[in-house]
Amino acid sequence: MKEYLAHIRRDESAEQSIRAHLLRVGDLMAAYAAGIGLSSTARLIGILHDLGKCTAEFAEYLDWCRKHPGDYSRRGEVDHATAGGQLLLQRYGTVGENERLTAQMAALVIFSHHSGLMNYLGEDGKSDFLRRMEKKEVPQPDLTYYYENVIAESKLDFLFREAVREFSALDAKIVAHTTEGSEAYFFSWGMVHKLLLSMLVDADRLDSAEFELGEPLARVWETSVIWKDFADKLEQKIASFSMPHTPKEKKIATLRQEISDDCLRAAQHPSGVYRLSVPTGGGKTFASMRFALRHAQEHQKKRIIVVIPYTSIIDQNVREVRAVFQMDGAILEHHSNVIEEDAGEDTESMDVRRILTERWDVPVIFTTQVQFLNTLFAGGNTPLRRLHSLRDSILIFDEIQTLPVRCTYLFNAAMNFLKNVCNVTAVLCTATQPPLARLDFPIETSERAELTSNTAELFEGFRRVRLENICVDGGASVDEIAGMIVRSAEDVGDVLCIVNLTGQARDLYRAVAECIQCSDRDIHVVHLSTKMCPAHRKEVLRVVREERMAHRAHSEERLICISTQLIEAGVDVSFPVVYRALAGFSSIAQAAGRCNRHGEMERGLVRLFALEHENLSRLPDIAEGRKIARDMLDRTAADEILSLGVMDDYFRRFYKGRSARDMRYPMKSTNTLFDLLSANEAGLQEAEEKGAEPDLWFTQAFRDAGSAFAVIDSHTEAVLVPYADGKDMIVTLDDRAFDRKSVSRQMKAAQQYMVNLFSYELKKLAGLGAVWRTESGVMALREEYYNEAFGVQTEEQGNTYCSI
Incomplete structure (x- = not known):
């Protein structure tokens, strides 16, 4: 009997049978899904996903590939992702309701394992799923071979019956936490589809990569041993902290210890969603x-995943943790500054680090908010691949208040599902908790949600600053604010100024630089914004920390740092004086956290100001926060902003002012992503208007939602800039003899020297001849357009800072 193959190694040194591939993928998926009670469903999908390779057409294609090494022109020509789903639907899809739904779910996952999760029903009322189900021009599999070599018909039937039983049990569990037929119910089932596809993509790619590379790539971690080792090392680190001598610093250190001890005691609580306020x-x-x-x-x-909003602070946190744990192999950073995502399935340039990153298969992971939300909601299979790795994990969300408003309901619904179905524990960390548990679609927090006790006393004990409102009607000019900043530097000490727009930061930097020329003090001014590449920002932060440390010894020298809000969340810097352009109270609180951070003095000073002609039209969340802050400051003293009651009132107003549509991720159409990923009433209505009556219980528009999702609501492109080593990288990547096989390694290094620019900025720079496309395909900036003080030189634009 003819042997059907799944893969031929690129150097033709080995062949993999379809039997070996399907059984291995089935085994992997069954193991992944055991914890959520879907092992039979997952195994069923795994052993059917490449049924289309048991065809004469695919065998001919592989033979052609063997005769034409290195020629990938026919790649994807033979449809092998349809036959398995069609077999399920034909064999089981008309037996009973749960049988039909189980078959449809498994079939959709199989249909989608190369293309990304497709629509049951699109916004336009058309069904990708039904089209694929009814597709005629599909190579017919050799079922005799399949039943004799992969799985017998009787065993396949038994496996499907077990899958139906699992479907019914999981449905009961979902109904216990939602209401059958509700949006939350359908959203949860949509997440189940994503989980199963995540398992299939991971198992399929892992087995293919292991075959191609000829070595096992999955790692088995003794997490119980690792957790104990890490916990012991952290306890030793905490015990080593010395107690400061000054009363204020000693009080701060004591309160930090109380917070830490509260967290340790709360660890015995059951899995759930907690707040660390x-x-x-x-x-x-x-x-x-x-x-x-x-x-x-x-x-x-199995895993601890720390989700951080900005790459500007991820390096700082990872460095601290690595220094304590001293086991770098068990800690992974996943963000744009350290690795480039590859949407393809090609294993040619795979290395172990890329596979670990795609799989999130390590005990401790540090990633960004963008990467985490992409895992849940972005289109394509590469980000989705890591979704199943969230099961049995602990998610720590640092600065949760930075969650984009439009993602609120999506986030809440996903976290409820992960908690209820995937045994996930989440910790929402911030000084300014948004009321996620009090919205119309709330996140389900635990009964004792706060990890710390006496929260109000903690906040009062940490009061280290005095806030002063110096806003004037109409706002002050850049020159006026620059003069105030310089006088504060002369009279008090180092000053940090935080503004809302990159253009404002640039203008203030120039105004301050001019103003200090008339000062008797030796004043050094620096600038931080997203128009500087990561390597540049890191260097500036290094200088800031070194100078601040030196100036604490009553130096006559002064430092002024002008920054956008990228410095606010989590960056460990401390200034005696902070100026903050008026924004929401949560932003003001974060800015205050950069003032007298460790209690070096009795009270630091935070001054709130408004700039004239400030246009925040491109930053609606900041604009809304500023409006509410201005209204509240008419009745509330600035020094009360940091109190829990005032902050709670601010958030109540902030979310009350947002419609449900605002929080459901509104689209350019009248729909929202939350709609598309749940009941998709709009798609059903479109289908009815077209006279169609699709026989579908699940109607999610997965592909439409994935295509529309973006954490940062802006179209940008990364440009390689000529800062430090970026200059040599531009030369290398623009060489006609550029080694394209090394592009992944080169791009990984180049991320430190890239700046994301908006399309209108690129258009202007292109008109000036300032940017060009290198031989490698990377966009590069000419040297005269990168300023050593403030980065890329462009017109003023909004700072929608959120780095991937």
């Missing part, structure tokens, strides 16, 4: 990790 500078990094390590031991968790 502590003031800025309260030691959240180690306190939350202390909770996570003990909780992981208590509840046999």
Whole structure:
């Protein structure tokens, strides 16, 4: 009998049979899905996903590939992702309701394993799923071979019956947490589809990569041993902290220890969603990790994932944790500054690090908010691949208040599903908690949600600054604010100024630089914004920290740092004076966290100001926060902003002013992503208007939603800039003899020297001849257009800072 193959190694040194591939993928998927009670469903999908390779057409294609090595012109020519789903639907799709739904779910996952999760029903009322189900021009599989070599018909029937039983059991579990037929119900089932596809993509790619590379790539971690080792090391680190001598610093250190101890005691609580509400500078990094390590031991968790809003602080946090744990192989960073995502399935340039990154298969992961939300909602299979790795994990969300408003309901619904179905524990960390549990579609927090006790006393004990409102009607000019900043530097000490727009930061930098020429003090001014590449920003932050440390010894020298809000969340810097352009109270609180952070003085000073002609039309969340702050400051003293009651009132107003549509991720159409990923009433209505009556219980528009999703609501392109080593990288990547096989390695290094620019900025720079497309395909900036003080020189534009 003819042997059907799944893969031929590129150097033709080995062949993999379809039997070996399907059984291995089935085994992997069954293991992945055991924890959510879907092992038979997953195995069924795994052993059917490449049924289309048991065809004469695919065998001919592989033979052609063998005769034409290196020629990929026919790649994807033979449809092998349809036959398995069609077999399921034909064999089981008309037997009974649960049988039909189980077959449809499994078939959709199989249909989607190369293309990304497709629509049951699109916004336009058309069904990708039904079209694929009814597709005629599909190579017919050799079922005799399949039943004799992969799985017998009787065993396939038994496996399907078990899958139906699992479907019914999971449906009962979902109904226990939602209402059957509700949006939350359908959203949860949509997440199940995503989980199953995540498992299939991971198992398929892992087995293919292991075959191609000829070595096992999956790692088995003794997490119980690792958690104990890490916990012991962290306890030793915390015990080594010395107690400061000054009363204020001693009080801050004592409060940090109380927060940390509270987190340790709370670790015995059951899995759920918790809040760590502590003031800025309260030691959240180690306190939350202390909770996570003990909780992981208590509840046999597999993974700790720390989700951080900005790459500007991820390096700082990872460096601290690596220094304590001293096991770099068990800690992974996943963000744009360290690795480039590859949407393809090609294993030619795969290395172990890329596979670990795609799989999130390590005990401790540091990633960004963008990467995490992409895992849940972005289109394509590469980000989705890591979704199943969230099961049995602990998620620590640092600065949760930075969650984009439009993602609120999506986030809440996804976290409820992960908690209820995937045994996930989440910790929402911030000094300014948004009321996610009090919205119309709330996140389901635990009964004792706060990890710390006496929260109000903690915030009062951490009061380290005095806030002063110097806003004037109509706003002040850049020159007026620059003069105030310089006088504060002369009279008090180093000054940090935070503004809302990159153009404002640039203008203030120039005005301050001019103003200090007339000062008797030796004043150094620096600038930070997203128009500087990551390597440049890191260097400036290094200088800021060194100079601040030196100036604490009553130096006559002064430092002024002008920055956008990228410095606010989690960056460990401390200034005696902070100026903050008026914004929402949560932003003001974060800015205050950069003032007198460690209690170096009795009270630091935070001054709130408004700039004239400030246009925040491109930053609606900041504009709304500023409006509410201005209204509240008419009745509330600035020095009360940091109190829990005032902050709670601010958030109540902020979310009350947003419609449900605003929080459901509105699209350019009248739909929202939340609609498309749940009941998709709009798609059903479109189908009815076209006279169609699709026989579908699930109607999610997965592909439409994935295509529309973006954490940063802007179209940008990364441009390689001529800063430091970026100059040589531009030369290398623009060489006609550029080694294209090394592009992944080169791009990984180049991320440190890239700046994301908006399309209108690129258009203007292109008109000036300032940018060009290199031989490698990367966009590059000419040297005269990168300024050593403030980065790329462009017109003023909004700072929608959120780095991937």
